[in-house]
Amino acid sequence: MTSPTRVLVLNSGSSSLKYQLLDMRDSSRLAAGLVERIGERTSRLKHTCLTSGETREQNGPMHDHEAALKAVAAELSRDGVGLDSPELAAIGHRVVHGGEFFTEPTVVDDTVLLEIERLIPVAPLHNPANLTGIRTAQALRPDLPQVAVFDTAFHTTMPESAARYAIDPRIADRHRIRRYGFHGTSHAYVSRETARLLGKDPSEVNVIVLHLGNGASASAVEGGRCVDTSMGLTPLEGLVMGTRSGDLDPAVIFHLERVGGMSMDEIDTLLNKRSGLYGLCGDNDMREIRRRVEEGDEQARLAFDIYIHRLKKYIGAYYAVLGRVDAVTFTAGVGENAAAVREAAVAGLEGLGLAVDAGLNAVRGDEARLISPASARVAVAVVPTDEELEIATQTYALVGRE
Numbered sequence: 044m045t046s047p048t049r050v051l052v053l054n055s056g057s058s059s060l061k062y063q064l065l066d067m068r069d070s071s072r073l074a075a076g077l078v079e080r081i082g083e084r085t086s087r088l089k090h091t092c093l094t095s096g097e098t099r100e101q102n103g104p105m106h107d108h109e110a111a112l113k114a115v116a117a118e119l120s121r122d123g124v125g126l127d128s129p130e131l132a133a134i135g136h137r138v139v140h141g142g143e144f145f146t147e148p149t150v151v152d153d154t155v156l157l158e159i160e161r162l163i164p165v166a167p168l169h170n171p172a173n174l175t176g177i178r179t180a181q182a183l184r185p186d187l188p189q190v191a192v193f194d195t196a197f198h199t200t201m202p203e204s205a206a207r208y209a210i211d212p213r214i215a216d217r218h219r220i221r222r223y224g225f226h227g228t229s230h231a232y233v234s235r236e237t238a239r240l241l242g243k244d245p246s247e248v249n250v251i252v253l254h255l256g257n258g259a260s261a262s263a264v265e266g267g268r269c270v271d272t273s274m275g276l277t278p279l280e281g282l283v284m285g286t287r288s289g290d291l292d293p294a295v296i297f298h299l300e301r302v303g304g305m306s307m308d309e310i311d312t313l314l315n316k317r318s319g320l321y322g323l324c325g326d327n328d329m330r331e332i333r334r335r336v337e338e339g340d341e342q343a344r345l346a347f348d349i350y351i352h353r354l355k356k357y358i359g360a361y362y363a364v365l366g367r368v369d370a371v372t373f374t375a376g377v378g379e380n381a382a383a384v385r386e387a388a389v390a391g392l393e394g395l396g397l398a399v400d401a402g403l404n405a406v407r408g409d410e411a412r413l414i415s416p417a418s419a420r421v422a423v424a425v426v427p428t429d430e431e432l433e434i435a436t437q438t439y440a441l442v443g444r445e
């Protein structure tokens with residue numbers, strides 16, 4: 044038999060599981076889907092078989108990521124592409140926090156599992172789900188390589204001046220406190236695709252990538268290497284997000300504890316789950332916020348303005364970090380779809396050579412595209428991210444080498 048060429052990619056979020064099955068001969072997708080609301084009373088699995096075009100949905104309780112993955116495995120089997128297939132070469136897992144230890148995709152063994160577990164305190168929403176995904180996949184196919192692809196890996200090239208916080212280095216080192224950065228597979232993929240869009244080699248271009256999904260982060264990429272990013276020790280720092288506050292004065296936390304009488308756990312929940320756009324106006328979906336802004340809702344307008352103000356500050360900061368910028372690229376759910384966000388983020392930055400062409404910005408599509416006027420000094424681009432393809436590519440490259 045010829046060597047297996049398929050890779051299953053699992054992206055386990057805190058309450059969701061996204062997956063794709065790809066054939067790496069041509070990077071085509073055979074199946075894809077999403078389980079939402081894992082652990083809640085009703086979960087929903089939406090599965091699409093891309094060879095037949097058939098989509099199936101099921102609703103019902105799924106306790107945890109193990110139950111979710113077993114349900115996904117059953118759907119794949121129904122399409123004749125189950126986990127027992129001899130054509131499966133490996134399973135690639137998104138792992139959010141890899142600390143300073145993992146700088147590359149890694150075949151999972153017991154030591155790797157232990158290290159991912161040790162990082163749970165700095166990625167409490169993500170790493171436990173990632174671990175369950177890996178352990179369940181191992182149980183289903185013990186003979187298959189499981190590959191961990193880390194969100195943090197792309198950021199390990201940051202210089203110490205960007206990665207260190209201004210605190211006593213002995214304390215920082217003892218507790219491994221530094222800027223790790225996240226969404227690395229997306230920043231890597233999108234910065235590379237931006238270079239391709241400009242017809243250049245990644246080593247020749249400096250790009251500011253704005254990954255604006257539910258979680259959001261910015262990065263400064265110099266000649267293909269990350270030199271700064273907005274998320275830090277955990278995915279809480281930086282931009283305003285769906286439910287996370289992003290940057291704030293750390294003294295807010297002392298104040299909430301000492302004067303506000305809140306416990307550390309309550310403050311943690313407040314900043315991670317009840318802040319950001321949701322905390323500001325009760326909605327975390329940018330579509331809903333734009334609809335309310337259009338209707339003249341002041342609370343939604345203020346939330347939008349705070350979101351944009353923070354974004355602008357990071358564009359300016361990374362412009363200064365890079366010195367020369369070839370492109371600013373928008374990606375992920377908000378970046379790819381919300382023309383109003385792109386327009387507002389760049390408005391007034393003509394002095395930096397940044398502008399958006401209203402006609403180009405209004406075009407919707409799945410293709411990487413430029414939205415800046417032809418005369419602009421700096422390109423502004425929209426590049427759809429594809430974390431699953433990037434994870435599959437890295438997984439297959441690693442397994443193929445062995």
Ligand SMILES: Nc1ncnc2c1ncn2[C@@H]1O[C@H](COP(=O)(O)OP(=O)(O)O)[C@@H](O)[C@H]1O
Binds near residue numbers: 256258328330375
């Ligand atoms: N057409 C749209 N206009 C504005 N925002 C959108 C649109 N489509 C999706 N979004 C935003 O994208 C977000 C999800 O982005 P995504 O990258 O899928 O996030 P995640 O991977 O973090 O779950 C949604 O919360 C929503 O705010």
Ligand SMILES: CC(=O)OP(=O)(O)O
Binds near residue numbers: 056194256278
């Ligand atoms: C790291 C992170 O914030 O991931 P997500 O956007 O998937 O929540």
Ligand SMILES: [Mg+2]
Binds near residue numbers: 256257375
């Ligand atoms: Mg995402």
